[in-house]
Amino acid sequence: MTIKIAVIQFPGSNCDLDTLYVLNNVISNGIEAELIWHNHFKEAQFDGVVLPGGFSFGDYLRSGIIAAHSPALDEARIMLKGGKPIIGICNGFQILAEAQFLPGALLRNDSLKFICKWVNIKVENNKTAFTSKMNIGDVLAIPIAHGEGRYYTDKLKELEENNQIVFRYSTENGELTEQANPNGSLESIAGVCNLEQNCLGLMPHPERASEPILSPKQTMHGRLFFESMVEFIKRRVS
Amino acid sequence: MPKVISNGDELDVDLTQPEIKQIKDLLERDPTITEWGMFDVMHSEHCSYKSSRPKLKLFEDAEKNYDYVLAGPGQDAGVIDIGDGFALAFRIESHNHPSAIEPYHGAATGIGGIIRDILCMGVRPIALLDPLRFGPLKGNPHSQWLFKYVVKGIADYGNCTGIPTIGGEVEFDKSFESNCLVNVACIGLGTIEDFEHAPSKAYNPGDYVILMGGSTGRDGIHGVTFASRTLTEMSEADRPAVQIGDPFTKKLIIEATIEAVKTGYVRGLKDLGGGGLSCALSELTGDGGTGGDIDMSKIFTREPGMNSFEIMLSESQERMAFIVKPEGLETVLEVFRKFEMAHAVIGRTDDSKVLKVKDGNSLVVNLPATALSDAPTIPREEKRPEYLDKLIAQQTPEPKKDLEEIMYDLIASENICSKEWVYRQYDHEVGVRSVVKCGDGDSGVLRIIGTNKFLAASVGINSKHCYLNPYEGTKGGLVEICGNVIANGAKPMAMVNCCNFGNPEIPESFWYFSHAVKGMADFCTQLRIPIIGGNVSFYNEDEVNKTAIKPTPVIMIVGIIEGKENVITLPFKKTEHDILLLGETKAELGGSEYHSVIYDLEGGTPPHVDEKKIKANWNFLFELYNNNLVKANHDVNKGGLIITIAEMCFKNNLGVDLDFNECYDDNLRDDEFLFSESVGRFIIETQPKDYNKIMEIAKNLKVNVKKIGFLIANPEIHIKGLKGKDVKLDVNKMKKLYEVTIPNLMEI
C-alpha cells in the first residue's frame, strides 16, 4: 500500500519543500507525499497531512491566524474527526493552535528575538500518532527556528491530566532548566497534542533533524516522527 | 543643481550641462519631463557607474576566459556552471545609505533587492550573506541601534522568505560611525535550463510585457540619486521615504516566478530595482535589440492620480517584469493567479528599437532603447593620501602587558569576538542544505541535493589593511576569503565584489578605489578566479568631518567541494592529534587588531601578498584533502594565530600544547610572531601517523609548514618556545570572553 501524505502550502510556507524532500527521499518507505496549495486541498485523497513551517501570510497580525481561516483547515477538521494524523511543525503548530485544533497559543519569544538553534526535547507522551517510535524520557536533538514560539495556555492542569503535553525543552540529560528553555515557554512545553492524540503540534523542526549530515552529532531523531506517522497510518487502515 | 524645463514642468536634475546638451542633440528635441527624469536616474552614479566604469575595465572578460562562467559582469548576477546540469548564480549589493537612516527597513529592503537580482536569473535563491560595518559598539548607543535593527531587518526579511542566511561578516571601526555599511549577497541554484529561460533581455519582437508583484506607488522616487550622493549632502527633506519591505509578498513572487519560468513560456525576466520601470524597460529592450510599446494606464498604482513621471521612476519594492511568449500568455497568467499576485500585461515588444510609453493619447516616452544605457563616463583624479607614509611608519610599542592579558583582551574585542548574537537571529538551516553551519567553519557550506557536491561561500575584507594599502589589502582580502572556502575543503570557483568607498570626486577617495580594483584584477588573473559581478557604492563620506569610511572592497567567493568526505570543519577533534601551521609569519602588524585593541594604533606595515606562495599553500591543502589527511582547518587572520587556535578549541572543549621553538626567525619579537596578521596561513589538525607523508608533500610543493604542537584533553593553551616566558591560557575563560562581548553590549 502507498501512504499518501499531503504537505500543505500556504502562501508564505517555507519549509514545505524541505518536508516533502524528507518524506519522499529520506523516509520514503511506502510514502507518497505531495505538495498541495492550501485552497486545493481535499482531505479524502490523503492518509495524513503535514502543516509545514514558515511564515504563512507573513505571520502578519499574529502567526498562524490568517492561515487558520484557510479552507484547508476545514478539510483538515474532517480528517481529524476521521482519526487521520495531522502534524503541525513550527508555523504549522501556530496554525493548529489558532484554528483551535490544539490548546494554547504561541507568543513572541521572551527575548523578543528570532532564535535558530539546536535544542533538546524530552518525550513526555509516546502514545500519539507521531511518537510511537519514541520512549518516554527519550531526549531528542532537534533544531528550532522561530520568533513566536513561547507556548502559553490557561489550561495547564487539564493538559497535564489528559497527557496532552508531548515534548518539553530539556538539557541533553533530560533536565528541565530555565537555560534549556529557549523561548520562555510555560513549563518548557515544546509540543502538545489533541485529546484523541492524532494531532500534534511542535515548534522544533523534525524535517531538519532527519539526516545525520545535517545534525551536529550525526543523529536523525527527526525521522522518528515520520516513521511513527507511517506506523500509525498502517495500523489504522489494516 | 541644473534645472530642466519641458512643457512648463521644471525638474532639478543631477545631470551636467554637457550631458544635458548631449541628450538634446541625441534626440534632436527637448525630452519630456518623464524622459528627463529617466535620463537623470539612469545617468546617476548608482546606475551608470560613471566614475567606476573605466576602472572596472581592468577585469578580465570572465565569460570569454572561463568556460564554466555562464554570465559575467553586466548581468543582474554572475552565473557559473557547476556540472550535473546545475547553474549557480550569485551577486552582492550595498544598501548603505538607506540603512544609515532607517536600519530596519533599509537592511530589509536590501535583502529584498538582492533576492530579486538572483531570482531574475531564473533560479531559486538558496542562501544569503551579509557583510556589515558599524562604528564601535562600546559606549556608542547610535552604533548599537544601527547594529540591532540592521540585524533584525535582515533576519525578518530573510527568515520570512525562507532563504537561509549562511554567513556574513561584521567589523566595527570609527570610520563607519556616520556611514555604516550594509552589504548583502545572495546565491541562487537552478538547472542550466532554468537559467537559459530567463535572460535579462527582450530579444523577440511581439512578446508580451507583464508587470507582476507589488503595486507602483510614490515611494522611493529617486532612491538611486540618494545613493549617489553623501548622506550629509541630502537634507532631511530631500531624503526619499525609506521603503517598507514586504517579505511575504516577496516569498510569493519567488514562488510565482520560479513556477512561471518552469512553464518554458518566459523569454525574458528583469527585476525592478533602482530606476524602477525606466531602468527595467530600457535595459530589457536596449540589451535585446528590440523596442517596446507600453500602455501606462495598465500599470496598477497604489495611489490614484500618479503621473507618468512618478510611475516610470517609482522604485516601489517587490516588482518583476516578465517578457512572455505570445502562445504562453494564459499559462503564465494562470500561475500568477494561483499565487494571487497582482499583475498586468502592460505592452508588447516590437522591432522598432524604440521604447514608447503612452499615457492616454500622449507619448510620454519615445526614446531609442539604448539611449538610457549609453551613459557617459567621467574620468576622476586620483591621489595617494599624504598621511599614509606617516601611518605606515608607525612602530609597534614594547608590550607593557603580559602576553596572556593581551590575548584575553584580543579575544574579547568587538572585531574578534563571537558573532553568534547575529546568526542566532537568522534562520540558517531552512532549505535542509546547511551542512557546515554558522560558527562551525570559515564559510557556510550547503549540500547540492541530487549531486555529491557542496558549495561553500564566504564574504569579507579587512578594511584596516585596505586603509593602509588598498592594493595589498584587497589582495589580502581575496586570500582570506578564498582561504575561508578552502579551509572547508572547497575550490574557489568565482568571485563577486562590492566596492564601498568615499566620494569619487575626492582624489584620495578615488585613489583607494582605483588601487583596490587593480588588486582584485591582478590577483584574480594570476590565480585564475573569474570575477563575475559586483557593485560599487561611492559617497560613503562624512561631509562634516571630511572623512571617508575606510576603503571596503568586500569580496565574496563561492567554492565547490567534491564529495562529502572532503567537507572540513573548524573545531579541533581529538586529543593527541598534531597541529600544523601552514604559511609564513612576518612582522606585519599594520592595521592589526593587536595594534588597534592594545595601543589604539592604526598604522604599521600591513600584510603583503605573494601570489606564488599563496598558490603553493592552496595546492598543498588540496593535496592533503585528496589524501584525506585533514581533520580540522581554520585560516589565520584577525588577532593572529593564537586566536585562531583558541577558536578551534572552543567547540569540543580541548586544549593544546604548543612549542614554537623551531618555528620563527630570530628577527621577530614574540608579539610580532603571535599577533601578526600575515595572510595565507592555516592551522591544521592532522593525525600523528600521517606526519611523514604530509612533510613529504610539503617538500614537493615547497611550502612552509611546521608542526607546532598537539591537542590535549585539558582545556588549556600552553605556549612554549617563545623568547620570553611561557604562556598558559584558560580555554574556558577565553571562550567566555569570546561569547559575552556582544550580548553584554547589546542586551542591557
Added chain:
Amino acid sequence: MDHQEYIVEVVLENKPAARDPVGETIQKDLLAKKGYNMVSNVRSGQYLRINISAANENEAKEIVDKMCNDLRIFNPVTQNLTILKVTQKN
C-alpha cells in the same frame, strides 16, 4: 439607507498572565537610561485602524466587534481587545 465611512480604532493586548515582553523590555531599557523614574508602567499592544462603511457609528462598532470575535482577530486565550474609538470620516 445612506452609508458613511467610519474609522474604528482597536487595540489588542496580551492578558497579564500571558506577559508583555515588549512592555517589559521598554521598562528595563528605561531603567538603564536613567532619568525616567517617573514612568511606572509600560504596556504594549497591537493597534489596528479600520476604515469601514456603515449606516451609523453604532453599526460600525458592532460590525468590527463581531468581526474581531468571529475571525479571532484577537486570541481570547491570551489577548484582550478594546475598541478605542469610532469616528466618522469626513
Added chain:
Amino acid sequence: MDHQEYIVEVVLENKPAARDPVGETIQKDLLAKKGYNMVSNVRSGQYLRINISAANENEAKEIVDKMCNDLRIFNPVTQNLTILKVTQKN
C-alpha cells in the same frame, strides 16, 4: 509642585505615504475573503500605554515623546508617533 499619575496612550505607525503590509494583508487575505467587504482599509501600528507621574498633562506628553525618541522605539524617517489620549488616573 504636586505630581499626578497620568496614563498616556500612543501609537507608532508607518507614515501614510509608506506601505503597511500588515494592514494590507489583514484586509485582503482575511477580512475581504471572509466577506467583510465593507472594510476598505486597515492600517496597523504599535500601541503603548504608559503610566507616568507628571505635573500636568502637557508634561506627561512631553516625557513620553522624549522617551520614544530616546529609546529609539520609533524612527521618524518611516514612522509617525501619535498621542491618542492622556488621562489622569484617579
